[in-house]
Amino acid sequence: MDAGSAMAGSNGNTNNGHGAEQGETATWTVKAGLAQMLKGGVIMDVVTAEHARIAEEAGACAVMALERVPSDIRAAGGVARMSRVELIEEICDSVTIPVMAKARIGHFVEAQILQEIGVDYIDESEVLTPADDQHHIDKHPFNVPFVCGCRDLGEALRRIGEGAAMIRTKGEAGTGDIVEAVRHMRALWSGIRRVQAARDDELAALAKEYQSPLHLIQEVKRLGRLPVVNFSAGGVATPADAALMMQLGADGVFVGSGIFKSDDPARMASAIVRAVTHYNDPTMLASVSRNIGEPMRGRSVASMPVEEQLAGRGN
Amino acid sequence: MRPRVGVLAMQGDFREHVERLHALGVEACEVRTEAELDEVDALIIPGGESTTIARLLIAFDLLDPLRARIAAGLPVWGTCAGAIMLAKRVPGLDRPPIGVMDVTVDRNAFGRQVDSFEADLDIAGIEGPPIRAVFIRAPVIREPGPAVEVLAALPDGRIVACREGRLLATSFHPELTDDSRLHEWFVRLAEEAMASRAPA
Numbered sequence: 338m339d340a341g342s343a344m345a346g347s348n349g350n351t352n353n354g355h356g357a358e359q360g361e362t363a364t365w366t367v368k369a370g371l372a373q374m375l376k377g378g379v380i381m382d383v384v385t386a387e388h389a390r391i392a393e394e395a396g397a398c399a400v401m402a403l404e405r406v407p408s409d410i411r412a413a414g415g416v417a418r419m420s421r422v423e424l425i426e427e428i429c430d431s432v433t434i435p436v437m438a439k440a441r442i443g444h445f446v447e448a449q450i451l452q453e454i455g456v457d458y459i460d461e462s463e464v465l466t467p468a469d470d471q472h473h474i475d476k477h478p479f480n481v482p483f484v485c486g487c488r489d490l491g492e493a494l495r496r497i498g499e500g501a502a503m504i505r506t507k508g509e510a511g512t513g514d515i516v517e518a519v520r521h522m523r524a525l526w527s528g529i530r531r532v533q534a535a536r537d538d539e540l541a542a543l544a545k546e547y548q549s550p551l552h553l554i555q556e557v558k559r560l561g562r563l564p565v566v567n568f569s570a571g572g573v574a575t576p577a578d579a580a581l582m583m584q585l586g587a588d589g590v591f592v593g594s595g596i597f598k599s600d601d602p603a604r605m606a607s608a609i610v611r612a613v614t615h616y617n618d619p620t621m622l623a624s625v626s627r628n629i630g631e632p633m634r635g636r637s638v639a640s641m642p643v644e645e646q647l648a649g650r651g652n
Numbered sequence: 653m654r655p656r657v658g659v660l661a662m663q664g665d666f667r668e669h670v671e672r673l674h675a676l677g678v679e680a681c682e683v684r685t686e687a688e689l690d691e692v693d694a695l696i697i698p699g700g701e702s703t704t705i706a707r708l709l710i711a712f713d714l715l716d717p718l719r720a721r722i723a724a725g726l727p728v729w730g731t732c733a734g735a736i737m738l739a740k741r742v743p744g745l746d747r748p749p750i751g752v753m754d755v756t757v758d759r760n761a762f763g764r765q766v767d768s769f770e771a772d773l774d775i776a777g778i779e780g781p782p783i784r785a786v787f788i789r790a791p792v793i794r795e796p797g798p799a800v801e802v803l804a805a806l807p808d809g810r811i812v813a814c815r816e817g818r819l820l821a822t823s824f825h826p827e828l829t830d831d832s833r834l835h836e837w838f839v840r841l842a843e844e845a846m847a848s849r850a851p852a
Binding site (some may be wrong): 355356358359360361362363364367368370371374375377378393395396397398399429430433434435455456457458480481484509518607610611613614615618 | 661662663664665666668669674684699700701703704707708711712732733742759760762763764765766768769770771772785786787788789807808824829830832
């Protein structure tokens, strides 16, 4: 697909790695391709190098380097920004799996810094306080790929149009309540099925309705899915939650507070990894759900004032 | 006789391999259990995270059954993380790989994701124009043993594809492009293996 064929430009910096000596770096295939390698896996939020090693040991396919997990971001209040550079670098040095880090929505300089220090993926995330209430980052010129959140098909395709090489449904981060993750995943697939059922001459009207680029609507009809990998995020707290999202059509899951706010993080992390591989096998799911201790206590989204909910940030 | 080709589905881009095989009219299935492994005539180990795949093979008791099937002649093709799993020597991997090919594989040999790249590659035994090879946080192969045939190297000499008997390893991802020649080549390898096992 051609959504991300743009090459390094004003926001991208020069590539100093030795991949460039061998061939063409930062192509769309290479950016979207790393997400394809993450599929069927679990990406875990970590706040220290020690956490990162526990996550890798449990079988995480990547880690998200953060200053605080989302439930602590909620508790701390104030402005949530990109994590400290030295913390991200320490985590990069402590594991061999890919490391992601978050930039604020629209904060393209945070993204430039994250690219410069060598993170493998940038999450332009509603969990941090948005830096721009009108615009997301123009992600095409960057060499490093981006993942962005969505609540429905239109939001997903707008982010892909801006250059996101991976999507995650938003859910409601830091709650341990799966209800919003389910709502967003169902909304996304319901949109995809509607596009698939439409005649070709109805796609322009659907593009208008979903406020999405027409060529991406056409691509969704052709593929029967998003043109990039789609993970589930925001509320996964147990192996059963993770398998639920997989059965609803996720390619993999992000787990934030759900691991390091549980009783026994190493065991919970390992159980969620196994549940994602065998998401369709209830016998295996029962087996991995034994003896994993208490999940994070969590907070019901229904009891939460709208202004505390993060998913509405960015659209 | 057409082979039934399994794609190991612990973690990674197994769907892309299954889709590519289906497009070639080959029967293909995901493999997560020993029972599923027993049903296939050849196996692809896809790209993904080698640390994750190595742990899950142990967690689900698949390492020994895989080694036994390979010792009995199962054709296996590893792409990227799959190539890592096939190698006998993998510096820094903290779990044993399947360990059946006489090569050393260095993980993340080109650097971080911004160093991932694509390049045109000539591969021994593949007719026609070069293959467009996609390298994502890719490994390289070195120290090939005497029974290992090197199939492709980068301009700087680093090995990125090799074969040892019925085992094939590629550092790159043919499943991410529209070019099916390597999948066709592997299916022929599987057909030959089946023919040699069938009674005369």
